[in-house]
Every structure is written in C-alpha cells, then in structure tokens.
Amino acid sequence: MEGSFALAYWDADRRRLSLARDPFGRRPLFWAGDGARVAFASDVATLLRQPWVSAEPALDRLAEYLSFRYVHAPATLLRDVRQVPPGHVVQIDAHGVTIERWWNPGWSRPGALPTEVTTAARAVDEAVRRSVHRRLADEGPVAVLLSGGLDSSAILHHAHAVRPEVLATTVSLADDPADESPFAARVASVIGARHEVHRIASADLIAAVDRCTRAMGQPLPSPAGVVQALIFERLAGAGVTRLLSGDGGDEVLGGRGMEQIAARLLGSRLVSTIPRPARGIARRLARRAGLRDLAVAPRQFGADRLIGGSRVFKSHERVEVLADIGLTRPGIRRTVLDPLYQEVDSDPLNQILHVWQRGWLVEDSLARAERMAAAAGVTVRYPMLDRRLVALANGWTGDTKVRRQRGRIVTKAPLRRAMAGRLPRRLLDRDKRSLPAPLDRWLRGPGRSFLRERIDAVCDDPAGTWNADGVRRLLHEHVEGDRNHGLKLW
Structure with a gap:
C-alpha cells in the first residue's frame, strides 16, 4: 500500500481484529481493550467516551515524556490507551495482543560502500522531482511551506517548474528579533515563485494554545504545532487547502543535527583504527577521562550515547521537577531506544537516522502537522517521504548522505549537490535555525505573562505529581536570563 492510511480489518472467521498504520504514521490510530472488549478510533477523545476506558494518566510514562517531549508508540500518556506504531500491525483476538512490523525500511548493509556524490545527486534530484510531480497531479491551488531550508x-x-502559479508561503513570528523570512523570500525570488509571508502575533499564538492541544489529543511536543495551526487556518481561509511540506528531509537525507553527530563519531572511528590490543586500552582510558564518544565502538555509538530525538530533561533534572522520585526512571532512554536500534543492521549514521524516523519524525513532526492540518481542513503532502525516495536514501550508506568534504562535514550532500547552481551558495549552505533560540526569547519577552500563568497552573497540583519548588526554580532561572529552559518549561 502507498500513501497515508489507518486501517482496521475484522476477520469474522478467526474473530481477530487487525489495526495497521502507514510507515510514517501520518494517520493516527488508537485502541483500548480490557480483555473482554476492544475499541479503536483515530482520536483519543472518542475512546474516552467509552465508559470503561479511563482517562487516568500513565504516570510511569512521564519520565519518557519529559526526556523526549513525547512517548513512543504503542504507549500514550493515558493508562488505558495505546496507539498503533507506524509501519506496524496490531492483532487482537482471544489469545491477546501481538504487534508486528509490516514495513521494511530497507537500510544499506554494514560494510557497504558509499555512492559517488554526483551519481547520488542525480538520483535524488530525479526522485524529488517525480515525488513533487506526483503530488501536484490534482487541480486547484497549492502552496509550498517554504522555510528557506x-x-x-x-x-x-x-x-514551480511544472506549476508556475504555485504559492510559496512562509510563517514568521511578529516578535521574533531573528526573523528568517527574508531568507525564504530570497529563495522564492531566485526560483521565480510567488511568495507570501504570514506574520503571527504573540496574542494569536497564546489564544490558540488550548484549541491546538485539544486538536492534538495530547500535549503539544513543541509550540511549532501552534504556529502550524495558525498558518494552516489562514491558508484554508484563502482557499488553499493542499500544501507541500519539507518535513522528513532531515530524517531521510541526514540533515539537522547530523553535522555534530558525524563530528563526534569521527573520534570513535579514529580509535577503531588503532591495532586491537592498544584499542581496548585507549577506550578504557577514554572512559576514565569522561571522553565517552572515544570509548565506544562506532557500531554501538548511537545506542551507547542514547541518541534519538530531543533530550529535554536529563535524569537528575527530572528529580528536580517530579514529586515522586520513583517516577524519574533513570534508565528510560535506554529502555526506549535499545529496541529501536536493534531493529536496524546498518552503519552508525543510518542506525541513528532509523531511530529518528521511528521517533522524532513520527511522534513529533508528523503527529503535530497532521493533526493541526486536519483541524484546519487542509491536506499536507510530504514529497521527502515518498516511498521511492525513502527507499533510495535508506539504501545509501550514511557516509553518502553526510560526507566530509574539504575538511568540513556536509549534511544532505546529494541534495545539496543537486541544488548547487540553482541557489546562491550563501543560501545553500546556510544553517537552519532550530526551535529553542526563538522559544527561549519569546518566553522571556512577549510570552512571559502566559508562561507565568501556565506554570502557576502546573504548580496548583492536587494530585501531587510535580515538585512546585523545582518547577518554579526553572521559571525563575529562565525569566532572569540565568539559563535557557524554554523547552523544559513548554
């Protein structure tokens, strides 16, 4: 099957229910069961209307949420509710519940050789071209969500090559002192596309938080979901209901964050070139010196260093904000990430990309984009997640996508080479800004009153889940500028 879907199939002869989701989980699917009955739905609120499904929070999963900003399927933050993992099928019958993966991501094997960059550039350029054209087959207005990345x-x-009338649209926070919409405008100008900038005021952002959380059906992983909801609503109001997004490019082609990871991995690889007897000594010395990146073999690098999405609250930081120390679960990242790393047998960079595709991409980026789009009545399509493009990129080695060139590490190397000559180098090589910087500034400035109000609500905690002193300490340090706690406070 191709495209996005959530599927339910009842086998009357075997009395077996099968629930499945597309490889990247673009369509949500939740279920609840108590051994005698089962209910499934595309949103949590519908399940909670069943009198036997409890809305009691799953406190043992708070540590995972505080570490990653989300919990990984099949878990949710509610005790009785589960979600079907993307690319998996859940089968429920009288014998119980089984969960199996039906989709094979097709990663390159260990020891495979990198693809020459010019060859890879031609292949990825053609794959992106075909993917975009397939998603423009329908008539009607289309907008590209242009970040400038x-x-x-x-x-x-x-x-633009096939539909010159396509609209490029960029969102900008009105109070952001580091507005990057001019870079997106420059990209649109070079390509020759019509471009609009939608500025979001802080008051609009604050007013939309609660309705966006309701649409999400769970805590929003980041304020980016609110920004997306507002731009989707504006586009829908203008009659533009089909959008193309670049989401997935980082996780498929090796983008944001990979430069730093590849640099750290380089040290591990250098130690691996030392003859075997001395190699073990070197790693032991590195471990004693606290140089953990040098102490681990490349094949175990991602799993050992617990790389897999955000790392918001570390274990000792969870102790500060949770009232019950038993809920902090010091080993939660390893518990969650080890099974994901065990799914893939590839080189170290591809292992990390696999975990990003199974976690960060589906539980954060796509989950909020899809649910905000559904609430606004628009459809978002993801050319970078075309199954042919994903198969092509996953089949390359990590070093094909993230390469050392002229003494520097280049991410998304094939796509960057393909776009060379189409964009000026200063746009092509510009670092993409990450979320924390504008969030930190916004919560100290225009969002400060909103932040205090919400933290007061968190600390007014009859259930006794949170350590109010620890939470307020984060607030004080942040608003005074002593430390940046934007994501923690969100």
Whole structure:
C-alpha cells in the first residue's frame, strides 16, 4: 500500500481484529481493550467516551515524556490507551495482543560502500522531482511551506517548474528579533515563485494554545504545532487547502543535527583504527577521562550515547521537577531506544537516522502537522517521504548522505549537490535555525505573562505529581536570563 492510511480489518472467521498504520504514521490510530472488549478510533477523545476506558494518566510514562517531549508508540500518556506504531500491525483476538512490523525500511548493509556524490545527486534530484510531480497531479491551488531550508527549497524548485502559479508561503513570528523570512523570500525570488509571508502575533499564538492541544489529543511536543495551526487556518481561509511540506528531509537525507553527530563519531572511528590490543586500552582510558564518544565502538555509538530525538530533561533534572522520585526512571532512554536500534543492521549514521524516523519524525513532526492540518481542513503532502525516495536514501550508506568534504562535514550532500547552481551558495549552505533560540526569547519577552500563568497552573497540583519548588526554580532561572529552559518549561 502507498500513501497515508489507518486501517482496521475484522476477520469474522478467526474473530481477530487487525489495526495497521502507514510507515510514517501520518494517520493516527488508537485502541483500548480490557480483555473482554476492544475499541479503536483515530482520536483519543472518542475512546474516552467509552465508559470503561479511563482517562487516568500513565504516570510511569512521564519520565519518557519529559526526556523526549513525547512517548513512543504503542504507549500514550493515558493508562488505558495505546496507539498503533507506524509501519506496524496490531492483532487482537482471544489469545491477546501481538504487534508486528509490516514495513521494511530497507537500510544499506554494514560494510557497504558509499555512492559517488554526483551519481547520488542525480538520483535524488530525479526522485524529488517525480515525488513533487506526483503530488501536484490534482487541480486547484497549492502552496509550498517554504522555510528557506534545503528541503523546502528543492520542493519549490520542482513544483514551480511544472506549476508556475504555485504559492510559496512562509510563517514568521511578529516578535521574533531573528526573523528568517527574508531568507525564504530570497529563495522564492531566485526560483521565480510567488511568495507570501504570514506574520503571527504573540496574542494569536497564546489564544490558540488550548484549541491546538485539544486538536492534538495530547500535549503539544513543541509550540511549532501552534504556529502550524495558525498558518494552516489562514491558508484554508484563502482557499488553499493542499500544501507541500519539507518535513522528513532531515530524517531521510541526514540533515539537522547530523553535522555534530558525524563530528563526534569521527573520534570513535579514529580509535577503531588503532591495532586491537592498544584499542581496548585507549577506550578504557577514554572512559576514565569522561571522553565517552572515544570509548565506544562506532557500531554501538548511537545506542551507547542514547541518541534519538530531543533530550529535554536529563535524569537528575527530572528529580528536580517530579514529586515522586520513583517516577524519574533513570534508565528510560535506554529502555526506549535499545529496541529501536536493534531493529536496524546498518552503519552508525543510518542506525541513528532509523531511530529518528521511528521517533522524532513520527511522534513529533508528523503527529503535530497532521493533526493541526486536519483541524484546519487542509491536506499536507510530504514529497521527502515518498516511498521511492525513502527507499533510495535508506539504501545509501550514511557516509553518502553526510560526507566530509574539504575538511568540513556536509549534511544532505546529494541534495545539496543537486541544488548547487540553482541557489546562491550563501543560501545553500546556510544553517537552519532550530526551535529553542526563538522559544527561549519569546518566553522571556512577549510570552512571559502566559508562561507565568501556565506554570502557576502546573504548580496548583492536587494530585501531587510535580515538585512546585523545582518547577518554579526553572521559571525563575529562565525569566532572569540565568539559563535557557524554554523547552523544559513548554
């Protein structure tokens, strides 16, 4: 099957219910069961209307949420509710519940050789072109969500080539002192596309938080979901209901964050070139010196260093904000990430990309984009998640996607090479800004009153879940500028 779907199939002869989701979980699917009955739905609120499904929180999963900003399927933050993992099928019958993966991501094997960058560039350029064209087959207005980054720029280039009337749209926070919409405007100008900038005021952002959380059906992983909801609503109001997004490009092609990871991995690889007897000594010395990146073999690098999405609250930081120390679960990241790393047999960079695809991409980026889009009545399509493009990129080695060139590490190397000559180098090589910087500033400035109000509500905690002193300490340190706690406070 191709595309996005949530599927339910009842086998009357075997009295077996099968629930399945597409490889990247773009369509949500939840279920609850008590041994005698089962209910399933595309949103949590519907399940909670069943009198036997409890809304009691799963406190033992708070540690995972505080570490990652989300919990990984099949878990949710509610005791009685589960979600079907993307690319998996859940089968429920009288014998119980089984969960199996039906989708094979097709990663390159260990020891495979990198693909020459020019060859890879031609292949990825053609794959992106075909993917974009397939998603433009329908009539009607289309907008490309243009951040000014490499992925959305490549999508706009190919969309404009076949549909010159395509709209490039960029969102900007009105109070952001580091507004990056001029970079997106420059990309649109170079390509020749019509471009609009939608500025979001702080008051609009604050007013939308609660309704966006209701639409999400769970805590929003980041304020980016609110920004998305507002831009989707504006586009829907203008009659533009089909959107192309660059989401997935980082996790498929090796983007944001990979430069730092590849640099750290380089040290581990250098130690691996030392002859075997001395290699073990070198790693033991590195471990004693606290140089953990050098102490671990490359094949175990991602799993050992617990790389897999955000790391918001570390174990000792969870102790500060949770009232019950038993809920902090010091080993939660390893408990969650080890099974994901065991799913893939590839090189170290591809292992990390697999875990990003199974976690960060589906539980954060796509979950909030899809649910905000559904609430606004728009459809978002993801050319970078076309199954042919994903198969192509996953089949390459990690070093094909993240390469050392002229003494520096280049992420998304094939796509970057394909876009060379289409965009000026200063746009092509510009670092993409991450979320924490504007969030930290916003919560100290325009969002400060909102922040205090919400933290007061958190600390007014009859259930005794939170350590109010620890939570208020985070607030004080942040608003005074002593430390940046934006994501923690969110």
